[in-house]
Amino acid sequence: MELMVEAEVLAKRFGPIRALAGIDLAVQRGTTLALLGPNGAGKTTLVRILTTLLRPDGGRARVAGHDVVADPGAVRSRIGLAGQYAAVDELLTGRENLELVGFLYQLGKAERRRRAAEALERLSLSGACDRLVKTYSGGMRRRLDLAASLIGRPPVLFLDEPTTGLDPRTRNDLWDFVAELVAAGTTLLLTTQYMEEAERLADRIVVIDTGRVIADGTAAELKDRMAGDMLVARVADRADLDRASAIMASLGEGAPHVDPDLQQVSLPTRGGTEVLIAAGQRFSSDHIALDDLGIRRPSLDEVFLSLTGNAGRSLAARPQAGTPSGLGREDTCKLPAAPRA
Amino acid sequence: MQASSSSARMMRISPMVAMRDAAGIAKRNLLRTIRLPGEASVLIIQPVVILLLFRYVLGGAIKVPGGNYADYLIPAVFVEAMLLAGMSTALGLAQDLNSGIIDRFRSLPMARSAVLLGRTISDLVRSVFALALVVGIGVAVGFQFHSSFAAALAAIALVIAFGYAFSWIYATIGLITHNPESAQVIAVLPVFILMFISSAIVPVDTMPGWLQPVARDQPFSVTTDAVRGLLQGGSASPSAWQSIAWSAGILVVFFIIAVRLYRKTNSHS
Numbered sequence: 001m002e003l004m005v006e007a008e009v010l011a012k013r014f015g016p017i018r019a020l021a022g023i024d025l026a027v028q029r030g031t032t033l034a035l036l037g038p039n040g041a042g043k044t045t046l047v048r049i050l051t052t053l054l055r056p057d058g059g060r061a062r063v064a065g066h067d068v069v070a071d072p073g074a075v076r077s078r079i080g081l082a083g084q085y086a087a088v089d090e091l092l093t094g095r096e097n098l099e100l101v102g103f104l105y106q107l108g109k110a111e112r113r114r115r116a117a118e119a120l121e122r123l124s125l126s127g128a129c130d131r132l133v134k135t136y137s138g139g140m141r142r143r144l145d146l147a148a149s150l151i152g153r154p155p156v157l158f159l160d161e162p163t164t165g166l167d168p169r170t171r172n173d174l175w176d177f178v179a180e181l182v183a184a185g186t187t188l189l190l191t192t193q194y195m196e197e198a199e200r201l202a203d204r205i206v207v208i209d210t211g212r213v214i215a216d217g218t219a220a221e222l223k224d225r226m227a228g229d230m231l232v233a234r235v236a237d238r239a240d241l242d243r244a245s246a247i248m249a250s251l252g253e254g255a256p257h258v259d260p261d262l263q264q265v266s267l268p269t270r271g272g273t274e275v276l277i278a279a280g281q282r283f284s285s286d287h288i289a290l291d292d293l294g295i296r297r298p299s300l301d302e303v304f305l306s307l308t309g310n311a312g313r314s315l316a317a318r319p320q321a322g323t324p325s326g327l328g329r330e331d332t333c334k335l336p337a338a339p340r341a
Numbered sequence: 342m343q344a345s346s347s348s349a350r351m352m353r354i355s356p357m358v359a360m361r362d363a364a365g366i367a368k369r370n371l372l373r374t375i376r377l378p379g380e381a382s383v384l385i386i387q388p389v390v391i392l393l394l395f396r397y398v399l400g401g402a403i404k405v406p407g408g409n410y411a412d413y414l415i416p417a418v419f420v421e422a423m424l425l426a427g428m429s430t431a432l433g434l435a436q437d438l439n440s441g442i443i444d445r446f447r448s449l450p451m452a453r454s455a456v457l458l459g460r461t462i463s464d465l466v467r468s469v470f471a472l473a474l475v476v477g478i479g480v481a482v483g484f485q486f487h488s489s490f491a492a493a494l495a496a497i498a499l500v501i502a503f504g505y506a507f508s509w510i511y512a513t514i515g516l517i518t519h520n521p522e523s524a525q526v527i528a529v530l531p532v533f534i535l536m537f538i539s540s541a542i543v544p545v546d547t548m549p550g551w552l553q554p555v556a557r558d559q560p561f562s563v564t565t566d567a568v569r570g571l572l573q574g575g576s577a578s579p580s581a582w583q584s585i586a587w588s589a590g591i592l593v594v595f596f597i598i599a600v601r602l603y604r605k606t607n608s609h610s
Contacts, residue, residue: 051448053448076448076450079448081444081445081448083441083444087440087442087445088442089369089442091376092372092373096369096372100365101445104362104449106361
């Protein structure tokens with residue numbers, strides 16, 4: 001199988017922030033790879049390097065057989081990029097936007113007209129093709145952005161959070177469309193924050209966090225890694241969290257996750273009721289009052305949260321190290337240490 | 342590594358293709374202008390207002406050699422109209438950098454220089470339009486051409502050349518600020534400083550001695566003096582050559598700076 005995207009120990013710093021700390025990646029021709037990670041994990045930085053918008057500080061990357069640093073022109077003529085911020089001109093019509101892109105691909109007049117009309121048709125924008133984009137809804141803009149990325153008929157397509165902020169129906173339509181493209185032979189690398197999206201579209205999933213690959217496999221393999229149950233203990237007194245965490249850790253099932261907001265400690269486990277009983281006895285003998293103690297099946301989102309080490313934490317609250325707007329935010333906006341209760 | 346970087350050089354886009362790409366970008370920018378006429382008209386109204394204010398409010402109080410203030414002032418307003426209209430380069434570039442559309446352009450197999458070239462070309466078209474309007478109004482409020490048609494054309498050509506060179510200063514400002522609001526505020530500064538510390542509004546002889554050499558030899562003054570000479574049928578020769586030299590110098594220096602900044606923008610955002 002031919003590799004259409006390859007990255008080797010790719011690294012990128014923004015000042016003090018390591019956006020990418022040595023990423024390895026491979027996508028085979030005609031397959032889909034989903035890059036899954038929370039905000040600031042480095043997904044967008046990685047896509048920007050692979051699409052030649054950003055130079056890496058270290059490592060190597062090849063797209064469609066061409067080095068992104070040494071031969072960016074060759075890479076650009078073989079890729080399509082659609083981002084989370086629709087890169088279309090609001091003051092042009094949908095058709096004009098696509099014909100401009102065709103013009104910049106050096107296509108002749110008849111050919112760029114034909115391709116623009118075809119792309120508008122495929123993305124159900126024909127009815128709005130002569131309206132200015134500023135009158136489009138968010139979903140329509142995103143579709144037009146995707147249409148623009150297809151004008152050059154690229155063998156490799158990069159979609160950076162293609163459905164973030166879209167309503168469920170628009171999201172489903174977009175998924176169907178993208179799945180068709182891949183079925184027709186396009187190689188796709190997409191980034192997403194949604195486990196569901198990765199599972200639906202991707203042949204392989206790479207989970208990244210803080211610039212590193214933390215898991216890699218098919219959706220089924222990732223779920224198997226997390227197979228088993230989740231033992232969850234909610235303490236009555238916040239001050240007992242540390243002791244509860246120590247007890248859970250001593251059960252020999254792995255490292256527990258502490259969520260101070262919910263006052264709970266959770267632990268992936270395969271031990272079933274025996275572990276539940278053992279935990280109950282320890283809490284009881286240590287005189288830790290509990291509001292709740294139980295075993296439940298992990299959700300897909302919990303798999304993701306557990307992998308990215310942020311169980312129970314809001315994804316949105318993380319600094320966006322991978323984007324320029326987040327530069328230095330970790331240094332300047334550090335939260336004060338939580339006061340002790 | 343050696344082999345692949347030499348093949349990258351061979352992949353370089355030819356100048357013909359670069360010009361074609363720039364034309365595509367310029368056409369897109371002009372379409373935006375037609376659909377957002379408010380922004381462009383403000384830039385055109387400014388010099389007209391300044392022309393009328395100086396002509397009718399201050400004109401009576403300012404004495405110039407030769408006596409006719411309209412003939413003295415209006416060539417300066419031609420230069421100023423050109424420079425003010427060109428400010429849209431800073432604004433438009435900052436808007437594009439902010440909007441994400443530049444990412445689309447940069448991911449396409451097009452010439453890297455096309456975004457800057459296309460921007461300065463589309464804005465040159467707008468500026469020439471503004472200049473034509475101001476020339477028309479200037480004639481309406483009492484300006485008279487006292488020279489041959491060829492000399493008048495040469496004068497207009499000097500103004501346009503200076504305006505195009507200046508648009509690369511604006512491009513630099515747009516690339517540095519990355520923000521339409523600050524771009525607009527900063528872009529207006531060089532024009533106003535150059536216009537007031539110059540022979541544009543009052544003769545340089547009336548300024549303090551230490552300021553006179555600066556005011557006399559800076560590009561706004563020499564271009565204005567050359568235009569006056571050409572339009573009044575007088576001698577323009579030293580000023581015209583100085584103006585051409587200034588325009589060429591500004592163009593080369595700020596073209597290099599702007600292209601460098603654009604490249605750097607690529608690798609940092």
